[in-house]
Amino acid sequence: MEPIQESVPDDGPAMPPPSSATSAPPVRTRQMLPPKGSCWYCEKPLDNVRRFCDKECADAFDEEKEYTR
Numbered sequence: 001m002e003p004i005q006e007s008v009p010d011d012g013p014a015m016p017p018p019s020s021a022t023s024a025p026p027v028r029t030r031q032m033l034p035p036k037g038s039c040w041y042c043e044k045p046l047d048n049v050r051r052f053c054d055k056e057c058a059d060a061f062d063e064e065k066e067y068t069r
C-alpha cells in the first residue's frame, strides 16, 4: 500500500496571512539581516550562510528587536 500523494504540500503555510494589524509580522526582523559569519545575538562564529547559531538565539534576537523598536 502506498501513501497517497496529495497535491497540497505539507510544509506550506498552515495559517492564512494575517491582516498585518497587531499580530506577528510575516517577515521577521532576523530574516532581513545579512549573514555576517557569526551569530547576530551571541557573536558565536558561524558559517557564512547562517545568521544565528540556533533557534533560541534567533528568537531572543527577535524579541529584543520587538521590544526596542
Ligand SMILES: [Zn+2]
Pocket: 039, 040, 041, 042, 043, 044, 052, 053, 054, 057
Ligand atoms: Zn547565538
